[in-house]
Amino acid sequence: MPELLKLATIDGAWELFNKQFSPQLRVEKLPLMDCLNRVIAEDIISGVNVPNFARSTMDGLAVIARDTFGATEGMPAYLEIAGEVFMGQEAKEPIKPGTAIKISTGGMLPPGADAVVMVEYTEQLDDSTVAVLKQVAPGENIVRAGEDVGAGDRLVARGTLLRPQEIGALAGIGCTECQVYAKPKVTIISTGDEIVDPRQEPGIGQIRDINSYAIAALAANAGGQPYIYGIVEDTFEVLEKAISEALQGADIVVVSGGSSMGVRDVTARVINALGTPGVLVHGVSVKPGKPTILGVVEGKPVLGLPGHPVSAMALSEIFLVPLIRAYNGLGLTPVPRRTVSATLGRNLASASGRLDVVRVTLEHGENGLVAMPVLGKSGLITTMVKADGFIEIPMEKQGLAAGEPVQVKLY
Ligand SMILES: Nc1nc2c(c(=O)[nH]1)N[C@H]1C(S)=C(S)[C@@H](COP(=O)(O)OP(=O)(O)OC[C@H]3O[C@@H](n4cnc5c(N)ncnc54)[C@H](O)[C@@H]3O)O[C@H]1N2
Numbered sequence: 262m263p264e265l266l267k268l269a270t271i272d273g274a275w276e277l278f279n280k281q282f283s284p285q286l287r288v289e290k291l292p293l294m295d296c297l298n299r300v301i302a303e304d305i306i307s308g309v310n311v312p313n314f315a316r317s318t319m320d321g322l323a324v325i326a327r328d329t330f331g332a333t334e335g336m337p338a339y340l341e342i343a344g345e346v347f348m349g350q351e352a353k354e355p356i357k358p359g360t361a362i363k364i365s366t367g368g369m370l371p372p373g374a375d376a377v378v379m380v381e382y383t384e385q386l387d388d389s390t391v392a393v394l395k396q397v398a399p400g401e402n403i404v405r406a407g408e409d410v411g412a413g414d415r416l417v418a419r420g421t422l423l424r425p426q427e428i429g430a431l432a433g434i435g436c437t438e439c440q441v442y443a444k445p446k447v448t449i450i451s452t453g454d455e456i457v458d459p460r461q462e463p464g465i466g467q468i469r470d471i472n473s474y475a476i477a478a479l480a481a482n483a484g485g486q487p488y489i490y491g492i493v494e495d496t497f498e499v500l501e502k503a504i505s506e507a508l509q510g511a512d513i514v515v516v517s518g519g520s521s522m523g524v525r526d527v528t529a530r531v532i533n534a535l536g537t538p539g540v541l542v543h544g545v546s547v548k549p550g551k552p553t554i555l556g557v558v559e560g561k562p563v564l565g566l567p568g569h570p571v572s573a574m575a576l577s578e579i580f581l582v583p584l585i586r587a588y589n590g591l592g593l594t595p596v597p598r599r600t601v602s603a604t605l606g607r608n609l610a611s612a613s614g615r616l617d618v619v620r621v622t623l624e625h626g627e628n629g630l631v632a633m634p635v636l637g638k639s640g641l642i643t644t645m646v647k648a649d650g651f652i653e654i655p656m657e658k659q660g661l662a663a664g665e666p667v668q669v670k671l672y
């Protein structure tokens with residue numbers, strides 16, 4: 262059977278794309294909490310020590326460690342109780358040899374003290390005398406000034422994805438707003454005379470728009486700012502107007518549907534008409550998702566995704582997500598994904614020379630997790646709803662056998 266599309270491999274597609282694409286990165290300054298899951302666009306050098314004083318990590322007694330050397334339950338060290346450190350207050354009075362100062366977890370170590378004996382290893386004999394039942398080493402049960410963050414340390418490097426721990430660390434040095442990369446604007450256009458807005462009641466022969474929403478949600482999850490343009494007729498003139506309008510405000514334009522070779526599949530012709538280099542790839546050796554278009558117009562990526570919802574989502578994972586990450590300052594690097602090991606639940610056939618993306622559910626088997634392929638056509642969005650993740654059958658393989666180990670990438 263003749264192949265109408267000249268298929269590119271994913272690597273080949275990226276190679277072509279890389280030559281034509283250099284994203285215009287923008288940065289914005291945001292309040293700290295709005296920086297969660299964003300990529301920081303500046304190095305953060307701490308101007309302060311955290312903590313800015315030595316503090317106790319235990320409730321007990323601040324001491325000079327050598328005063329406790331050799332202390333045991335049978336032969337305690339006897340120290341004079343010289344006072345108490347109050348939380349949140351400066352401990353001004355230096356400690357004298359042979360004395361101990363009561364201290365709580367987080368309290369400031371008095372000057373001269375270099376360790377804390379946990380209260381469990383002490384026995385207060387009277388108001389002014391305490392027996393220490395276990396020796397402590399210098400530095401024990403304390404955090405030094407600057408031990409967490411030192412003044413001058415680079416706390417967070419440019420290009421770091423800010424997770425809750427980075428947000429906390431930034432708060433810890435008093436950094437309450439940061440420069441992060443701006444989310445790329447991703448405009449999604451759906452084509453198809455049979456597609457209607459979800460708020461509308463579909464007539465016979467019509468279906469509600471699934472792809473605009475699935476792709477917008479996927480783009481938002483990947484760090485993009487999606488904009489649902491709406492549904493346009495799949496005629497050359499209407500689609501051309503829609504894409505060129507979208508290109509004015511968007512960083513990335515995604516067209517759903519009309520990517521294959523049907524008489525009304527005009528997306529590729531429109532992309533070519535809108536500017537150079539236009540279409541770089543039309544057809545990728547992936548299942549599902551073969552009739553995908555990758556183009557560049559005015560320096561911006563324009564993706565033409567197959568209309569079947571599963572295919573549109575699978576190809577968005579492959580091409581749209583890395584592009585969104587690139588605008589977020591992460592470069593066109595492999596997308597890290599949470600992955601679990603499982604064994605395959607049934608045989609899977611696949612043609613060599615093509616990457617197969619197979620939706621799977623995860624079940625608990627006798628020997629760990631079992632990845633069970635979800636059967637169903639790529640037009641059925643519920644096959645994605647059922648799936649916990651997907652596995653990939655690489656191009657060089659002609660299928661996988663039941664019982665083989667697989668890596669499941671979680672959705
Ligand atoms: N003769 C051939 N026909 C088809 C081939 C082929 O190789 N030879 N490839 C099939 C594959 S695989 C796919 S995938 C689709 C891709 O087609 P298009 O990208 O041109 O998409 P459409 O024809 O517009 O739509 C396909 C399918 O998806 C539904 N659709 C479209 N948009 C949406 C939306 N926004 N929400 C929900 N569903 C949508 C549409 O109604 C069609 O059912 O082509 C095959 N045909």
Ligand code: MOO
Nearest residue numbers: 549550551572639
């Ligand atoms: O590529 Mo189609 O995308 O196999 O369903």
